[in-house]
Amino acid sequence: QIDSARLWGSIHETAQFGATAKGGVRRLTLSAEDKQVRDWFRKACEDAGLEVHVDALGSMFGLRKGRDMSKPPVGIGSHLDTQPTGGKYDGILGTLGALEVIRTLNDAGIETEAPICVVNWTNEEGSRFAPAMMASAAYVGDFTTDDILSRKDVEGVTVGQALDGIGYRGDKPVGFQKLGCFVELHIEQGPILEAEGKTIGVVDSGQGVLWYDGKITGFESHAGSTPMPLRRDALATLSEIVLAMEATAKKRGPKAVGTIGEAIIANPSRNVIPGEIAFTVDCRSADATIMDALDRDLRAAIAEIAARRKVEVKLDLVWRKPPTHFDPKLIAAVENAARTLGYSSRHITSGAGHDACNLNTVIPAAMVFVPCKDGISHNELEDATQPDCAAGTNVLMHTVLAIAGV
Amino acid sequence: QIDSARLWGSIHETAQFGATAKGGVRRLTLSAEDKQVRDWFRKACEDAGLEVHVDALGSMFGLRKGRDMSKPPVGIGSHLDTQPTGGKYDGILGTLGALEVIRTLNDAGIETEAPICVVNWTNEEGSRFAPAMMASAAYVGDFTTDDILSRKDVEGVTVGQALDGIGYRGDKPVGFQKLGCFVELHIEQGPILEAEGKTIGVVDSGQGVLWYDGKITGFESHAGSTPMPLRRDALATLSEIVLAMEATAKKRGPKAVGTIGEAIIANPSRNVIPGEIAFTVDCRSADATIMDALDRDLRAAIAEIAARRKVEVKLDLVWRKPPTHFDPKLIAAVENAARTLGYSSRHITSGAGHDACNLNTVIPAAMVFVPCKDGISHNELEDATQPDCAAGTNVLMHTVLAIAGV
Ligand SMILES: NC(=O)NCCC(=O)O
Ligand SMILES: NC(=O)NCCC(=O)O
Numbered sequence: 001q002i003d004s005a006r007l008w009g010s011i012h013e014t015a016q017f018g019a020t021a022k023g024g025v026r027r028l029t030l031s032a033e034d035k036q037v038r039d040w041f042r043k044a045c046e047d048a049g050l051e052v053h054v055d056a057l058g059s060m061f062g063l064r065k066g067r068d069m070s071k072p073p074v075g076i077g078s079h080l081d082t083q084p085t086g087g088k089y090d091g092i093l094g095t096l097g098a099l100e101v102i103r104t105l106n107d108a109g110i111e112t113e114a115p116i117c118v119v120n121w122t123n124e125e126g127s128r129f130a131p132a133m134m135a136s137a138a139y140v141g142d143f144t145t146d147d148i149l150s151r152k153d154v155e156g157v158t159v160g161q162a163l164d165g166i167g168y169r170g171d172k173p174v175g176f177q178k179l180g181c182f183v184e185l186h187i188e189q190g191p192i193l194e195a196e197g198k199t200i201g202v203v204d205s206g207q208g209v210l211w212y213d214g215k216i217t218g219f220e221s222h223a224g225s226t227p228m229p230l231r232r233d234a235l236a237t238l239s240e241i242v243l244a245m246e247a248t249a250k251k252r253g254p255k256a257v258g259t260i261g262e263a264i265i266a267n268p269s270r271n272v273i274p275g276e277i278a279f280t281v282d283c284r285s286a287d288a289t290i291m292d293a294l295d296r297d298l299r300a301a302i303a304e305i306a307a308r309r310k311v312e313v314k315l316d317l318v319w320r321k322p323p324t325h326f327d328p329k330l331i332a333a334v335e336n337a338a339r340t341l342g343y344s345s346r347h348i349t350s351g352a353g354h355d356a357c358n359l360n361t362v363i364p365a366a367m368v369f370v371p372c373k374d375g376i377s378h379n380e381l382e383d384a385t386q387p388d389c390a391a392g393t394n395v396l397m398h399t400v401l402a403i404a405g406v
Numbered sequence: 407q408i409d410s411a412r413l414w415g416s417i418h419e420t421a422q423f424g425a426t427a428k429g430g431v432r433r434l435t436l437s438a439e440d441k442q443v444r445d446w447f448r449k450a451c452e453d454a455g456l457e458v459h460v461d462a463l464g465s466m467f468g469l470r471k472g473r474d475m476s477k478p479p480v481g482i483g484s485h486l487d488t489q490p491t492g493g494k495y496d497g498i499l500g501t502l503g504a505l506e507v508i509r510t511l512n513d514a515g516i517e518t519e520a521p522i523c524v525v526n527w528t529n530e531e532g533s534r535f536a537p538a539m540m541a542s543a544a545y546v547g548d549f550t551t552d553d554i555l556s557r558k559d560v561e562g563v564t565v566g567q568a569l570d571g572i573g574y575r576g577d578k579p580v581g582f583q584k585l586g587c588f589v590e591l592h593i594e595q596g597p598i599l600e601a602e603g604k605t606i607g608v609v610d611s612g613q614g615v616l617w618y619d620g621k622i623t624g625f626e627s628h629a630g631s632t633p634m635p636l637r638r639d640a641l642a643t644l645s646e647i648v649l650a651m652e653a654t655a656k657k658r659g660p661k662a663v664g665t666i667g668e669a670i671i672a673n674p675s676r677n678v679i680p681g682e683i684a685f686t687v688d689c690r691s692a693d694a695t696i697m698d699a700l701d702r703d704l705r706a707a708i709a710e711i712a713a714r715r716k717v718e719v720k721l722d723l724v725w726r727k728p729p730t731h732f733d734p735k736l737i738a739a740v741e742n743a744a745r746t747l748g749y750s751s752r753h754i755t756s757g758a759g760h761d762a763c764n765l766n767t768v769i770p771a772a773m774v775f776v777p778c779k780d781g782i783s784h785n786e787l788e789d790a791t792q793p794d795c796a797a798g799t800n801v802l803m804h805t806v807l808a809i810a811g812v
Binding site: 229250 | 531532
């Protein structure tokens, strides 16, 4: 059994780095607050006897030796960055839970056959730089390191500049640390476990993701003197697109979601009809056929709206992550650990994307979910209980022990 | 006849202050560019023999003496500020046209019975500070000077600070310069004169204006893991409001317009459902009954949308300007001047608001419109022809001579 109080203490100690007035955390990747939590994490790993290395994209790897160093390490961990209005658990539980597993094994004097590697992946959130799960995507070869280093935030700062800014451009090439498999603990970020009174979610799959950048070009004109039929209003156009995305996702029942999270009017003025808007789209399904249908529906809706309103709409797909099907053996190991420990559990699909989804494309991966209050995440009110966090960490530890061998 | 080339030269010389790459002008009120054009204008007025004074809100008054100084001056002029993506004519034609009238009278050695006063009103556009036609509203007593001085732009800068910043907080109290009447020359900012091939619009009325500040409070949550039916999406809410405003205005045929020009998502992130949005509304009609109906329809639509989507929507009316009916005697004077000069003309309603609309609430006022290309205004592509600008200025001059007496 892990030390529940120690885990809880770590979570709340690090929540000070970027703490918001509403009780959440604002710790955008590679920001000053991210540096603070990284420095804290590096020291905690070193104090726990781990050998810490940082790769060229800032991902941090803390290695605990095994008896058989020819075996590839079992990877565990998650991320320490948050959304602009993020909570204290998303990513953090999985990273500090991994650290807690190491501390517990140390205290109990347990040596494993295979080594264990604790990982903090850079920019999982995808809020400052696209795509989300950026560093793990580069790790598995979906993008080159140079491509990722050149990605820019809204201010025009590149990933490379941001890494240098906080001193976390590591000297190891991306992929230097081979992993044999990867297990990630996370809050569910959805309402199912709580609603069904289950402690552990055995994650067997994850939704695929489509991310688009959009731009609407209408025509600026006077809000008072331009007759309604002569308008080419970019915001009215966006409004129809937002509602079309919503309707398209709803039509698939619980099998799809679609969101427009960002929309910026160029040169806004109260008495000017908006002429130009940049926006982004996020839509998802666990079913690749439905993903294709969402793409088709969205493009068809936009074509119709743009033609009718005589505006130009550009829609660029900037990221496509297919649905994830986690490794059956690892899924069974998670399920078995939950059963052995006496926790109620159920299989579940992840609505959110995770670094484990990327890793699963090259090595076996799996995930452990615990409930979060009202399914709320990407919100400062995100919450989870101490017993649930401890339960998830115990399941993580027992899964690791089963895979790494004692 | 005024000097068409000289007028055209002034318009294009001052267009350098805030010139944009697309050929427009960005000269927000009380900005550094506004100071440049004000300095130019002050010198030009003084060179034309006018005695220039500035009031506590920065409005500039250039007085040309008349034979009978006991008579209140005939006011002419408009404004030199522009929209963020403004053109070279909106306001500028009326202000520099007024200057051109003075220069022409000087050249011809014409003395009038009543004095003439050329005015440049501060913040007609209402883009940086609300309301529009701000200084003339204070002049007629709709707002106190102190109230207006405390209004803030999006950066939190007050009107008072902005005035001090460019050195245009004048030493005269608002209202110091009494006017007997006011005549304003302006581009139409709509498509009617051009479509009908008329040179002069004899403006007999103006639309009333309703301005609102709105705020939507939904709930931020994860774009991937939050099921569609559980969302409280602020942007989807705004989208319905935008389309409801559009439908409500369209329902009144050509008698109403409605626009949402500004919308800002708080803490936007691609994979977060928007939780909070601030927006503004501008809706108008020349019929006060329809204005009331627009207000009712908008509030009813918002109440229904907010309840159904379980979000909170606040809507505050920040400005209500009733419809304008200009002075019959002055309207006749404008019409007569156009006829005498041989220009085709028609009566017209102003879609936009103007300082003349404010002045009309306390003294007789009227307006002269000239066509603008494709009815485009509040756009960098705004355009008007030299002959039309000259024609409008001639009508302005002959109207003034008829009222002031030669
Ligand atoms: N787990 C999580 O919130 N990931 C962020 C990336 C995404 O799924 O949008
Ligand atoms: N004439 C003009 O564009 N005025 C700006 C104020 C408004 O009507 O919105």
